[in-house]
Amino acid sequence: MSDRALEGLDDRQLEAVTTLRGPVAVLAGAGTGKTRVITHRIAHGVDTGAYSPGRVMAVTFTAKAAGEMRGRLRALGVEGVAARTFHAAALAQLNYFWPTVAGDSAPAIVDNKVRLLAHAADGMGIEPDTATLRDVASEIEWRKVTMRSIEQYAAARPNGVGRLDVSRVADLQRAYEKLKDQRRQLDFEDVLLACAGMLEAEPHVAASVHEQYRHFTVDEFQDVSPLQHRLLELWRGDRRDICVVGDASQTIYSFAGADARFLLEFASTHEDARVVRLETNYRSDAAILAVANELMRGRPGALELTAAGGGDGAVVPADPPIVTAYEDDVAEARGVAGGVAARIAAGVDPRTIAILYRAHAQSAELVRALADQGIAATVLGGKRFFDLPEVRQALMELRAASVAPIETGFVDTVRDILRSRGLTDEPPQAGGALRDAWEARAALLRLAEEAPEGTTLRGFTDELQARARAQHEPAMRTVTLATLHAAKGLEWDHVHLLGVAEGLLPISYATTFEQVDEERRLAYVGITRAGRVLSLSWSRGLRDRQPSRFLREIGTGTLRAGGARASSGAGSLRAGSANATGGAAGSARPR
Structure with a gap:
């Protein structure tokens, strides 16, 4: 058994990491090492044999956070943990079980809710402006994550949106849902609703998920919505090994349906729950x-x-x-x-x-x-760093150069390619697109210069692609x-x-x-x-x-x-x- 996962922890972090069984709430203040505790706790569970990596589900709220979690687990020697967002986990289960349950492939995902709303509005003979449509889209999201019907939504939010009174907003939402069904599409909130509905209606699906996942960790638990909490409970079934991590003082998405009560009341709603408070801050003066x-x-x-x-x-x-x-x-x-x-x-x-x-x-x-x-x-x-046109162009040229033998060191090759795209020794004047593009290319060059000894151009481009997938963006010198x-x-x-x-x-x-x-x-x-x-x-x-x-x-x-x-x-x-x-x-x- 390795003690690597227990190294460098303070007393409270160690308590959280070594409490592997039963319901656990880690109240983690800002800068107290929250992600460290989450990943070291999972690694310690795997090291001791208490957890099998494939039986662990670690849920967070952004793809970037999930990527960071997977990276830290890999650094601790742990592979195979399902570290995903709520939506990614639910979508994977929908795509896997839908053909068995419905006899067909899963519906497509709406790629632009505002555009679909505009088509629904056109069918009603109304022309709300784009800002109003965006606000109606937000209202739809709130209605679904708080698990309300359209009628319940209208009663809870009677003021309407912009120039649309509440009855018109409700009619537009019904038209949106009808058009979406006609096109056989789901929006992001439907993914969670459909996954929850499938688990509730299909016992064999629930049994399969319960067999697959036995240990649960949820990051940023203060931002969980009623819908996400319901889905989590369906995933968990009667399993008791759940660890939630959060800070009620950082609940900043209540307007979008987040409910900190799930964190604040965790100890009273889970029998024999262990609560660990992380209050030693390693960030701030x-x-x-x-x-x-x-x-x-x-x-x-x-x-x-x-x-x-x-x-x-x-x-x-x-x-x-x-x-x-x-x-x-x-x-x-x-x-x-x-x-x-x-x-x-x-x-x-x-x-x-x-x-x-x-x-x-x-x-x-x-x-x-x-x-x-x-x-x-x-x-x-x-725009995300790896979606910037100058970065995408540079990556294409670096990838092309990596398949041919090079006579110089790979850093020199990277520098030459970036210079051919506009990187100069001195930056352009601040405040314009030229300077922005220069900073992006300079960031790529710094990544090459900081790469470990022995890195090849192919290895460097592979690493850039991995960073792009994980949304691990380099820091520009700005x-x-x-x-x-x-x-x-x-x-x-x-x-x-x-x-x-x-x-x-x-x-x-x-x-x-x-x-x-x-x-x-x-x-x-x-x-x-x-x-x-x-x-x-x-x-x-x-x-x-x-x-x-x-x-x-x-x-x-x-x-x-x-x-x-x-x-x-x-x-x-x-x-x-x-x-x-x-x-x-x-x-x-x-x-």
């Missing part, structure tokens, strides 16, 4: 964690995060969190860009810097301000811009949270207690992305915005240490200078 803890204090399921020690020597204190107020959005963008420029000039790698905000519209001024400073930026949420939702699961040494003002964070349409609480959790996610340096800002703008209530809730006890001072009248928190930041050595890194 203690001052950053103090801000995060204050923001979530007293909220349901909130964990008290503490910073891990340096371990290998004294840790140089990072900059304390700082808040800066500006007169308008342009001044805020320029001030933040100036601070980023100062950091880069001081030697900070642009890849370790991120600027986060609530809505995509806030990025426009930032992109311009950064370009004025000569700083290249990547906006998350655009500053990252991202919404708070897109930043979930990521981390940077230096994080700036933009627009921490009423109307932006919390956003203006968050009016109920539950909606504001979700905005609070979004702010928490943004704060806990920071490793070494956290800064926040807000601006009054033309509408005389006020500082976010979240700043007041956090208070001056954790933010004043960064040089913030209360301004007169508004009760805001201000820093004395937009550029009151500097380079700093970091705290303990993630494990």
Whole structure:
């Protein structure tokens, strides 16, 4: 038996990893080594003989996370575990069992819900705009993942969508379902519904799944919807070996049907459940964690995060969190860009810097301000790296070159091909398509230069294709811009949270207690992305915005240490200078 899976774990991580039987809930705060615990627990189960890899189902929410999980398991010597998203697992079962159950191949998957809705609307003689159709698509998704009929949906959401009243929205949904059935198609939510229905209606299908999978692990359990929870229960049957991992403070998809109650009530709904709390944070400086803890204090399921020690020597204190107020959005963008420029000039790698905000519209001024400073930026949420035209073209040429003998080293060959496609020694001016393409090609070259000794061109192209399948994208040497939702699961040494003002964070349409609480959790996610340096800002703008209530809730006890001072009248928190930041050595890194 190997002890490899037990190496390098702290006491709480070790407790979680070695608890292999029965229902287990791992309450894992931000930066506490959640994925490490999940993969080491599965590996330890396989090492001890408690688990057979083919009998383990590990479910997560994104293909990227599933790919990372499989990669980490391979590194621990474990192959054959079904690490998939809910949809991928359900679709695989549908495709496998459907011919036996229905005597035909499984229906096709709708590739564009909005387009199908447009065709349904045309059949009704109405012409909603694209934005309305997108919102109706979201309503359909919410209705299905919360397991409501169209009639129940209309009662739960009586306000309609855009200019369509609720009866018209309901009629459009019925037309959509009818057209979809006529075309013999399923949408993504139907995949889960159909899989659940098949398991409920066909005992031999349920028996086969129960025989195949005996041990279950679910990541990001706070984001499970009622439909996903129902499907999980059908997969599990009467099996007791289920481990759920999550953090109620990072529930940011309630609007899409996620329900944190499944995590919060796990111990009371599963007899003899073991609950393990991971609260030692290996990502962030203690001052950053103090801000995060204050923001979530007293909220349901909130964990008290503490910073891990340096371990290998004294840790140089990072900059304390700082808040800066500006007169308008342009001044805020320029001030933040100036601070980023100062950091880069001081030697900070642009890849370790991120600027986060609530809505995509806030990025426009930032992109311009950064370009004025000569700083290249990547906006998350655009095309995936391996789908970029310049990357696809380079991969085709590299693949073609790999079948012929080469006279030079493979790195030289990669460099020559990329130069023929436009890679130069000096980058183009920041802020345009040419610079974006240059950064992508430069990232490919860095991957080649960092490849292990002995790598061949064929091996390198195989590795690139594997990375593309797993969505394991290289980091371009740019500053990252991202919404708070897109930043979930990521981390940077230096994080700036933009627009921490009423109307932006919390956003203006968050009016109920539950909606504001979700905005609070979004702010928490943004704060806990920071490793070494956290800064926040807000601006009054033309509408005389006020500082976010979240700043007041956090208070001056954790933010004043960064040089913030209360301004007169508004009760805001201000820093004395937009550029009151500097380079700093970091705290303990993630494990």
